Amino acid sequence: MYHRFRLTPLAALALSGLLTACSGAADQPSAYSERSVQNAALQAWSPAHAQSAESWLLLNNGQRLAANADGLWLLDARGQKRAQHSGNFSALDARMLGxxxxxxxxxxALQxxxxxxxxxxxxxVRRKLVLPSSDYRIENLCLYRDDASNLHLFIIGEEGKGDQWLVGSASQLLEQAAHVRSLGLPPEAEHCAVxxxxxxLYVNEESVGIWAYGAHPEAELGRQPVDMLAPFGGLQELVAGLTVIPGGLMALDADARQLHSYRLTAEGWEALAPLVLDGTVEPERLTARAVDGQAELLIVDGDDGRLYQSRIDWPHKTLNSNxxxxxVQPLAQTESVPSVGDAADDPAIWLHPTDPAQSRVLGTDKRNGLAVYDLQGQQLQYLHAGRLxxxxxxSGFQLGEQQLDLAVASNRDHNSLQLFGIDPVAGGLRDLGQIATPLDEIYGLCMGQAADGRIYAIANDKDGRFLQYRLDGRSGEARGELVREFSVATQPEGCVVDDQRQHLFIGEEGExxxxxxxxxxxxTEMTRVINVDGPVEADIEGLALYQHPEHPYLVISSxxxxxxxxTDAEPPFALRGSFRIGLNAELGIDGVSETDGLEVTSANxxxxxxAxxxxxxxxxxxxxxxNQNYxxxxxxSIADALQLD
Structure with a gap:
């Protein structure tokens, strides 16, 4: 998962543990003091070329890549030049792309x-992509390949500024980079590793410690400490270079001339015994690669620019995320809702009776109203109707002499049912008024239709109550009659009705x-379809029904x-699988996280x-x-991914 910061699937390093260390450090010895300190066997390395380079990278084939004022250099392990690309460059990272x-x-010069x-x-060089100039000095940059193999670039800047850019798909650079998000980073950040x-994303804060951020484009902007300077952690003086190696992280403690290593475990980051870097003065930059149970290191001394290499045992393996x-990818997105913050919530679809391409998507703005979109995502109408x-x-609601289609929303301003009539030709909506309910905090809502055409609205309250209303407009005014009540033990929200089989599905968010x-x-006897803590993780939010020609599927927002x-929407409700919605690099559409409501249609x-x-x-x-959108x-694409019939 990406939106709540935690290791995947590790438990996060507990912030409470850091606070405990802070409060008790003066009275008890740090656990770090119990680790033995060893010396690293360093060997001075003097390349024949690019001696002035500060930025170095060990490639997996054993070659070294360097950047300096004379260009980019590809050297072999002896320091001999294999190739050069002229220019004036600083900061360096690389990945294989095919x-x-x-x-x-x-x-x-241009930053x-x-x-x-x-x-x-x-x-x-076969292709080149230049990003816009930054309004801050660039300290460093790091590449990142996400779970769909899209390529991102993190830029670490001075004074806590930073950015994440999408720069490539799985196979090639993009024609134009897309800005993913701005980053709020520590003011003393200079190094990063992914x-x-x-x-x-690991970032240093020189006089404080090492922080871990979610790198995924859908991650929230939170952070967790990996290690802190003494007395709150095992670092001694000044955090400098960082590098990721399979199974863990390495960091330089520049003034103390130490190399710190951290192994990633199911409980978090386990600090290993630091290594003293005898012979160095102020080691500041670090690159590493894994080789046959060892880590090959290349270290740059910031005092005089000298290079040192070493090999240390590193038998640790990458933790399986499981x-x-x-x-799957979105092919379209709507314009953003007008309201800021957590505003968009639940969509519904109105099917045009004669021209499916003219169908409309309705999306609530739970701070202010209801938006109407076409199938390309363009907003066609916005109704300021309150907190829907x-x-x-x-379809098929009789209002006086007129038959029309009906949309109903839960109105949290008045704890009421908000009704809208839908024009059968143009798809425009008009307000038909409200139906009061006795609910204290109206929340979720869905509609159903009986075989005889009667239409129902089923609303719920945060306290677990459900009220089912039969809607009637034959008098010329929309009315609702309460015909059934039931409840669940804890907070519900999403629900959906299978009109063909007359089944109602409800989501109890944490259960x-x-x-x-x-x-x-x-x-009102209930049958359990699926529990939380399996493939579904709380909160259960939106529910929707896909009417397959032979059997329906239930789609759940986890x-x-x-x-x-x-899952199947018929007993025994067999699980069919799970999927995520990732970004579409070619179309420039971001992925999806923190989904509240959803809707699905099987109409062509x-x-x-x-499909x-x-x-x-x-x-x-x-x-x-x-602002949020749909x-x-x-x-x-979902049927293909889950191998559905």
């Missing part, structure tokens, strides 16, 4: 981050999804791990939506950052 080497660096896609043996398996699941939380749609009969006179779970809407469409609320709008995903 058979080519993708180099991230900074054009020093412009630059990506070069070059031949791995000759540094002949653990791609655990989706972690969280891989299929990834959930919305649903049914389970339940099924019961939908009829107004039916039993907000706790930013995923979506699909044409083009990529011929239907899933619409989800996105809790974090990025690329660029902005994403559209082709159902066919």
């Amino acid at each position: 058979e080519q080497l993708l180099i991230a660096t900074t054009e020093t 412009q981050p630059t990506l070069l896609q070059a031949d791995a043996d000759s540094l002949t 653990d791609e398996q655990q989706h972690l 969280e891989s699941m299929p990834m 939380n959930n919305v649903d749609v049914r 389970a999804v339940w099924a019961l009969d939908a009829g107004e006179d039916a039993s 907000q706790g791990n930013d995923s979506y779970v699909v 809407l044409g083009g990529p939506w011929s 239907g469409m899933l619409m989800v609320q996105d809790g974090r709008k990025r690329m660029p950052e902005g 994403k559209y995903v082709p159902w066919q």
Whole structure:
């Protein structure tokens, strides 16, 4: 998961442990003092070229890449030049991109981050991507490949400034970089390193310690401490260079001339015995690679620029995250809702009776109203109707002499049902008024329709109560009659009705999804569909129904791990799988996290939506950052990912 900071799937290093260390450090010895300190066997390394380079990188093939005022240098292990690309560069990172080497660096004079896609043996540049100039001095940069193999660049700047950019897909550089998010970093940050398996960005704060941030583009902007300066941790004086090695992290304590290593375990970061770097004066930069159970190191001394290399035992393996699941991509997104903060919540779809391409998506803005979008995501209408939380749609509502389609939303301003009529030709909405309820905190809502055409609105309260209303407009005024009540033990929200089979599914956010009969006179006995703490992680949010020609599927928003779970919507409610929605690099659409509501249709809407469409609320709008919105995903991509019938 990405939105709540934790290791994947590790438990986060407990902040409470740091606070305990802070409060008790004066009275008891630190656990770090019990570790034995050993000397590292350093060997001076004097390359024949690029002696003045501060930025170095050990490549997996044993070669070394350097950046300085004379260009980029590819050297062998003896320091002999293999290739050179002229220029004036500082800061350095690299990844293999197919058979080519993708180099991230900074054009020093212009302070412009630059990506070069070059031949791995000759540094002949095949493609180049230059990012806009930063309004701050660039201290360092780090590449990151996410779980869908998209390439990102982290820029670490002075005074706590930083940015994350999307720079490439799985196979190539983008024509234009996309800004993912701004980063609030420590004011003394100068070095970074990325653990791609655990989706972690490590950043130093010179006089404080080492911090870990979520690196995934959908991660929230939180951080956790890895290690702190004494007396609160094992670091001694000045945190400098960082490097990730499979299974852990290494950091330089510059003034103390020590190398600190941290092994990643299921409980967090385990500090290993530090190594003294005898012979160095102020080691500041570090690069490493894993070789046959050892770590090969290359260290730059900031005092005189000398280079040292070493090999140390490193038998640790990368911790398996066990969280891989299929990834699908959105093909469209709506304009952002007008309200800032946590505003967008629940979508519904109105199907045009004759032209599916003219269908509309309704999306609540729970701070101010209801938006209406077309299938390209363009906002066509916005109704300032108050704090609307959930919305649903049914057709064939008789209002006086007129038959129309009906949308109903839960209005949290008045604890009421807010009704809208839908124009059958243009799809526009008009306010039909409200139906009062006795609920104290109205929350979720869904609609249902009986075989005889009667339409129901089912609303719930945060206290667990559900009220089922039969809606009637034959008098010319929309009214609601309470016909059934039931409850769950804790807070619910999402619900959905299978009209064909007259089943009602409800989500109890921290407990389970339940099924019961939908009829107004039916039993309220509930059957458990799926529990929390399996593939579903609390909170259970939106529920939606895909009407397969032979059997329906239930789609569940598992907000706790930013995923979506699909089960059969008929007993025994077999689990069909889980998936996530990742970013679409080619279309410049960000991925999805923290989903509240969702909707799905099996109707053929044409083009990529011929097998239907899933619409989800996105809790974090990025690329660029902005107010929340809704994403559209082709159902066919979900069916392919989960091998559905």
